[in-house]
Amino acid sequence: MTDATDMEDGAERNIVEIDPANDPRVWLEEVEGEEALAWVEGQNERTFERLTGDERYQGLYDAALEVYQSNDRIPYGSYQNGYIWNFWRDATNTHGLWRRTSLESYLSDNTEWETVLDLDAVAEAEGVNWVWQGSSCLSPDYRRCIITLSDGGQDASVRREFDLESRTFVEDGFVSPEAKGGISWVDEDTVLFGFATSEENSTTSGYPVSVYRWERGTAWEDATEVLRGDREDVGVWGFRVEDNAGNVYMMASEADTFFETTWWYLPDEGEPVSLPIPARSSISGLYNNQLLFTLEEEWDRGNGDVFPQGALLSFDFGEFARSGEIGDVATVFVPGPRQSIGGIGIANGTVLLQIDDNVTGQLWRYDTRDGGWQGTRIPTPDNLTLGLFGTSPHHNLAFLNAEGFLTPDSLYMVNVPTGSVTQVDSTPAWFDDENLIVEQLETASTDGTMIPYFVVRHRDTVMDGTTPTLLYAYGGFQVSIQPSYSGVRGRLWLERGGAYVVANIRGGGEFGPAWHQAGLMMNRQRIYDDLISVAEQLIEDGLTSPDHLGVYGGSNGGLLTGVMYTQRPDLWGAVVSAVPLLDMLRYHMLLAGASWMGEYGDPNDPDEGGFLRTISPYHNVDANGEYPEIYLYTSTKDDRVHPGHARKMAHLLEALGHPYLYYENTEGGHSSAANLAESARRDALLYTFLSQRLMDSE
Template sequence: MRPFILALLLATTLPGAAIAQAAPQPTGDDPYIWLEEPASPRAMAWVESHNAASTKILEADPRYPILYEEALAIAGAKDRIPAPSFTHGAIYNFWQDPDHLRGIWRRTTLADYKTANPSWTTVLDVDALGKAEGKSWVLKGIECLQPEERRCLISLSDGGEDAVEIREFDLDSGGFVTGGFHLARGKHRVAWEDADHLLVATDWAPGDLTPSGYPYIVKRLGRGQPMSAAVEVFRGDRNDGGYGVSPEVLRDAAGHQLAVIQRPLDTFRHQSYVVTGKGAQRVAIPDKASITDLVDGRVIVQLDEAWTAAGPAFGPGAVAELDLAALKAAPDVLHPKILWMPGPRDSLTGIASTRGTLLLGTLENVRGRAWTYVPAAGGGWTATRLNLPDNLAIDLGAADTRSDRAFITASGFLTPSTLYLADGATGSLEVVKTLPPKFDASQDVVEQLEARSSDGTPIPYFVVHRKGIAYDGTTPTLMTAYGGFQVSETPYYSGTMGKLWLERGGAFVLANIRGGGEFGPAWHEAGLGTKRQIIYDDFTAVAKDLIARRITSPRRLGIEGGSNGGLLMGVEFTQHPELWNAVVIQVPLLDMIRISKIAAGASWQGEYGDVNADPAVMAFWRRLSPYQNLKAGVHYPEPFIFTTTKDDRVGPQHARKFAARMEEMKLPFFYYENTEGGHGAGADLKQAAHTNALTMAYLQRKLMD
């Protein structure tokens, strides 16, 4: 996720050293367990009461109406770049605006898409579908059967939760297929095997889910078959960790096909299997390696740990290739070749493929790069770096398996997004669309600076601020980071951030702290499990560096983060309340003692450790878990806590309980829980604009007044 504007920064090593020392709250007697019932009448009455109290104040702020209108106008602007995909010989796009709050899926030709005002044909109207069926439908995903891409699987969520209903859709007829594939609500994993068969991971019978609520059994479902007739292809274990077993079918333009199943062992480690005539056979690659693509009969493997059996060149962060025929014949005896190796400040950000080329997105000191790799006769590749602007984020977009074309986006904090059409075979680039500026950036500048963390490691961060600011600590500054799951945070253009914050004189900071993937797998692994305090030290170090440089001061410094970034906010809130005057905690994890009991929390034990199985992990989180480490009598800043009732990934329980404990201690806070939206800001543009306006009203009250 982007850490701000939901869509969708020299510390001590001792936790809590900056605040009064006291024993953590006991975990065995939790008076707020009842708030863990997501939609119970008692819990929802609590939510409604606290929503009303907070919105009464924030919506009464004279800035709120303007903030809301600006946020909605930017989110629903007609001149946004429609995100394109190559599908069924046309360009498809999913579009939301004030007239289509849940969105329409539409198509046009490539030639027409390149024009200033394309003529679109609506394929699926999600708002109309929801109205006709009496559902709060949110489109969650589309998977079309290659190479024809006529038949597609449409995933629909009621209210934005992760669980979906899946239906088959025909692009030629423009409607759902009568008697076609249909899966009732669940956390499904589905892949087309061929026109008449799906590989499906789901809860086939009561109890067929892991403790995290994800499937571990894959079956082959034939067209016209009831679910009960599906044939088992693979079975993991009910106690598997991670996000559930996932089938995928890779195809290339030469007609090659490879069915892959990933069996998760925890959040990051998984076993890989290929489905052959002999059944599902395990592939002898490391547990932190993934089969990601197929080009010209070459299987692409991304390494997040060293493949020691393959040789010293196959280090963490590298990309390797395998011969498809040899892999199918003997998946336990492999002869990989190296394709790409990262430098000391490099990392991989994306892999895509066209008809005959491979595209790689990389970072070099948090600056985006894009490369094309063309298979060479007799083996090897011809690599070309695409001539894209420097000092920007480069994102690989949709790639066309019928040609060598692919879309690539370049953007920066002050640079509106430019969409390029690249030719993977020739390396040529064509500017297709450029986003009109959404705010006045003429008075702003971007710097990349470094702080020193508690162990001496340099931590880079970006600062966006007005030119010629007075270095006297008076600049209102909003800082964010994510710090987990090997997610790289790079510069990006946000009209909402620019219009609602930068134009009003605020500064914005994005910190590249450990736990992310900005410098490869080692940057992530440095903060796993009980090593996690260093992530929080990194964030604190950046804050102290901003204060030491007199860019801002604790009175004018606010922080914001969501999901794992919400946990980061909770820890910083409890460990260093003296450093901030505003803290925005969004869809957060906060009770790290009961995390495995709430929503999908058990699936993240590879990131945070297992408090139930490892006493060292339990001891660590008893010292750091925000919910357990709130203390009466401490002067905390007044936070803004946001969550959603429909979040079945992290769950609203963490936010509710944290707020309830603050209330018990007579500590002030703002709380808002959207009743829809899933793990995000809202189920539609108006809900998201409301959330953003509330957040900005809060931040401006705290940091600009």
């Protein structure tokens, strides 16, 4: 059925009307359905025939694979108990090695690693395509760990106890069923867990609804329930906070919505106690028994204390654990109008803040002295994206990654007591950037808000509209998109004459919670207007033209590009929608979709559902419209964003005769790549498509 009520430029529009309660393509939502997978296979064959048949494909693949498998990559790791711990994949170790080395060896020119766990050997012995999802070791001895493994890269995982002394999985140790959820150490013989194994133990979003206390030597099914949330929550997770003074507390987060949380203290004895802090807040850790947390909304305590949105605060958690009441609240840091907190790390003796100032990074240390919190800036490389990691209350080191569009990643070690920063490692330059420049520009959106964006281009670019240009954005969930170095992007796109643009549109976290919340739910059109305004500015400036301009995004960014496809098809020569949300009237019924209603709205609400119908790409395709070719790709193993979104959109375009390509990786989870070779194939397919659409056009 079509709705032919709109007229545009004299041409009759026929928007395909799809009833979400009677969707003719619902069979494509059967992830492993025989008919659905047969259709996927046919689509993949069609896409491979065209893209891998391009004479450029193999060279692009080889160039990408060399980057991914290079031993010149920085072996990022965590520091605990005197060792640097790293997980490493390469051409030989496709599943990967969990390994360690001493700090002295790590800082030397010839690091010697010792293998702790060979995941390739485990995968081969067990016949499972195991993908590493991380480890959690019990401090301060770090003898016992919980290792999380996923079959094919999906979010649902198993957790298995591992002994670092024997370097074996613990026989009859803590082993979970495959499920979404989490697990956290209480002590060597006790853990807290939440596993979404059944409807009773799951929220409608597919995450755990309860936290249980599990004692060693018992079955997980017999664990004691500590806290139960509501089925309509997003999920409930237990976790541990500790400081260097030996204070340890077990806590839980009950995510009422994606952005609103009830925080709980879980005493060893007695009932859980809720923290009287705002629902839009996030706990950052424990320092000298002070609990640190950030605000995503203004907090009026009613006693004359009012704290602004975006602030980092603290209070005495030991006092709260004893009395159940919060005493004095201290302000640690309040971001300025073009700032946001990019990372918080608690080390032995200080709190480190990675602060983003106009989308580039700074590092500060904060300590309690002279009756309050005092901050000092630590010198770091200027005008780069910084990533803080590796902090722990049990040691006084931290690590920092620095990168930019044209600056390869460099690893720095921070000596917390002295505030000195020392370069430890760096990656080679993977592409020729001698004649490339980076500009940070801005343009006015439709409501006058200034939207910043970065342009990476050749310094001698002729502004005649012919430059192949790839525009990337995300615009959601308070995620900041910052300058980053990509050897693959440089080799496969920039070095070959393409320009690359990143738009810091609303919905992200670049300028704090307000920047994100400006585009929530029924205000979401602002996000799309922001990106359209950037695209129009690129064309007006002569950098590119619609025939040479492509737009690319994944996940929520895949929804973004889907909207660009339906709302402004005239702006693009190519659209890429990766692991996307596209059916916004059924998204809440698919996998983790219900958890995102705080971002997008409720399709069943008359007002919110009415708005979602106006933006949902799947429900706004014009049967008579002229569209650029769109490339949709997803993964069968993605158990976060359902592959049915991309499948149904491609099937609709197929029926209408609109140009499209579709690729579905049968492994890889939400990243669409379970190993390095698949990552290279994913990228080679992408840049072959972009070359055909944006570089080959006249």
